[in-house]
Amino acid sequence: MLRRMIVPIFLIFVVAGVASMCTAVTGARARRRLQLQRGNRTSMALPVSPEPVRDFTHRAAGEPQLVACPEQLPDIAGWRKMTADGAPIEIPVPPDFEVVPQTGSVDVHPPFLVLRATNGDEFRLTRAPGAIHVKDFRDYESTSTCRFNTGNILFADVETARDTWRGGEHRSVLASYFLGSGNYITLYGTTETAEHQRQLLAAIHGAHFRAQ
Numbered sequence: 001m002l003r004r005m006i007v008p009i010f011l012i013f014v015v016a017g018v019a020s021m022c023t024a025v026t027g028a029r030a031r032r033r034l035q036l037q038r039g040n041r042t043s044m045a046l047p048v049s050p051e052p053v054r055d056f057t058h059r060a061a062g063e064p065q066l067v068a069c070p071e072q073l074p075d076i077a078g079w080r081k082m083t084a085d086g087a088p089i090e091i092p093v094p095p096d097f098e099v100v101p102q103t104g105s106v107d108v109h110p111p112f113l114v115l116r117a118t119n120g121d122e123f124r125l126t127r128a129p130g131a132i133h134v135k136d137f138r139d140y141e142s143t144s145t146c147r148f149n150t151g152n153i154l155f156a157d158v159e160t161a162r163d164t165w166r167g168g169e170h171r172s173v174l175a176s177y178f179l180g181s182g183n184y185i186t187l188y189g190t191t192e193t194a195e196h197q198r199q200l201l202a203a204i205h206g207a208h209f210r211a212q
Helices: 002-045 194-205
Strands: 082-083 089-092 097-099 111-117 120-126 140-148 155-164 171-180 182-191
Touching: 089 194, 155 194, 171 194, 182 194
Parallel strands: none
Antiparallel strands: 082 089, 097 111, 111 120, 120 182, 140 155, 155 171, 171 182
16 A cells, blocks of 8 residues: 555656646746846836036136236227216127116116127126125136226226136126215126127226225
């Protein structure tokens, strides 16, 4: 009787072993499919890398460095001069710029004179109780500063800057004319070209003031 039972028991073990191997192979294949699917979903879910920010310093290495008080400035002899009612300043206007009509402004100290070029470059003059600085603007980096005396004002501080957020394509010029007793006229200019930035510097240095 024992011999009769050995054969069925052996067959049971053989069938169980084969079934276990099939299950293992099937399970391994299933795990590989699952891992592959997870990998595909992960790669699809990864955020697209942003476009590398251009290095303005390296890009501009071949360009002449503009400074707030350059040794040479554009000739302003043929430029027209602009004044504004109630303001003691007379400032040369670069050839590409035209006066922008004033509208209601929400600024605490609204500009009294705004000039804009055809490409959108602009500068504005404002009466203010304090000076204007690059550090007052988010994402701006100062590139040069200087102080000079002109006419009958005490002094003028000039600063050039670049916009780090846009990789340096956006340039700025700021000037603060100190007239005494906490009285300033500030100039804030934004340009997309080095030529317009150079012209704004010439306008700043060529401004004249009437006695108040």
